[in-house]
Amino acid sequence: MAIEDIKEFSYHIGWRNRGRHPGRHASTQRGMGMEFIGHTSLLNYPDPRRIDLRQTIRDPMEQVYVRLFNQKSATPVFVICDLSGSMNFGSKTRKIRKAADIAESIARSATRNSDPFGFVGFDEVVREDWISIASFKSQRAIDLCERLKEHHPEPVSGSGIDDVWRFLPRERSLVFMVSDFHMPLEQLEGALSNLTRHHIVPVVLWDADEYTNLPENGITAVTDPESGAKRTLFLRKSYRDKIIESFEARRAAIYKIFMEFDMPPFYVEGDFDADRLTEYFHQFVAA
């Protein structure tokens, strides 16, 4: 995919970061910004360009005041991507491919917002060969995503999610968590509790072929891509209903967990639409 074809979305964050690097997000760094936060004496902040004459002559103690401003800073944006066996599922496009598309879109949008972008892939462990350290130049991450599109995950579980937090910076970052979240709820909860430092956007990749778009009737054998277990299924109306019910219950369960951590999930079923992600930020993140 040519880099121009990657669809971008706009995002913002509802908190102040502490990055020194100029960017577009509200920050706690003093600097050449537009956000006035108060006065201090010239001795404390020796920048004569910022001398506030009005405040200086009003002071009976005849001190010289300067205005203080907060600069806008860059916020690191990360994608942590599930590379476990279940991401190989998908009828038209495999989930891993969809995840790569989303990651590319995020990388492109982050660069456009002059934010550094990093990528961390995990399956059973955090895959160090699928890591792209945070960088203002997104080309490296986009190359990695292009490779990811042709990647066929090994039949392993996604338990590396527990260790992902070790690979993220100490400062609060915007983290997109791309996965189908087909993992035990306790594991998800444990992983999320280590990530509360960051602003997490869970991107839930489900495929209609998993539940609503099942074949009508018939017999088939299915394999679990992670455990290798096999089962024979006799699909029929009542059983399909049960599967849909099970998925709806699952949706409710992971929604509950995400909301406990105040991380509203973003669902992607079918094609990824970048505009919907823009809407997501407008809806859930206070500007």
Add this chain to the structure above:
Amino acid sequence: MAFSQPWLLWLLPLAFLPLVFQRAHSKNYSWLDMLPADPLSDLIGLILKVLAVFTLLFIVLGLSAPHTKQQEVERIGVGAQISLVLDRSASMDDAFSGTTENSLGESKSAAAARLITQFVQSRKNDMLGMITFSNSAMYVLPLTENKEAMVAAVRATAGNALFQTNIGSGLTAGAGLFDSVPDSGSRAVILLSDGGGRIGAEAQQKIRDWFDRMHISLYWIVLRQPGGLSIFDKNYAPNPDKALPPEIELFEFFKTMKTEFHAYEADDPKSLQLAIDDINRKEKKPIKYLEKIPGKDLSNLCFIIAAIMITLLLGVKYLEINTWRN
């Protein structure tokens, strides 16, 4: 139960391969835990495996050709063990001369074959054997219950004949047929010849001994030329200068046998028929015989069962989902 190819049973463990190997065209699913448990699906999965195992099992069983053992059932019927001793000398190919018009031209052997075929068909539980003779005895058929074989044997007697008449050899061979068969209580040799032949003293003694030892009665049907010498001719005066004619001499010898003996003379198919009818009437005693019931071949049954199971599996194949790409 027995197997014709028991070594093929070593292949039986192959039947359990479907339990070891999983179905190859299994589809990938993202997470099986999301699929609620379904007893019906599990049951179908189990049945499919069992079907596959049993299909292979029955194919291997069928290949090893199982069959039930041959059984012998003792039956009691009316009949006799009869050995036919037929003259195949060249004179048998002549027609009865001076006979009625409708059988004009029918040779003696043809008439004999026709009537004997009828005789064979009319007897139910007989064991019949057959010897023909001309210059020596020709072994045609051992004592058997198979009527088709007998009829075929009678038909086979048609053919070129030889010139000599060696009755002694024919009779000993005819008696020899009984040698290896258990005595049913009613044994007879039917000797069908035209005219007589001389039997040496040694052979005479042998015949007398054998017939006596094996309790064989003898029926002799003489196919006589009309106007020829009759063995029943009371007025016949032997010429003291010459040896007795062979028929008379043979008749005299047969009369000295210790077992039952009847002689018939036939000079046309009708009288031949009468003679045979008479024998038919006399040789009707209850006999015990063993009926052999052949073992049943079970391999076809195995193959049919396997075919039914394969059909079921194919039915499942038809129900299988192909649209789901993963």
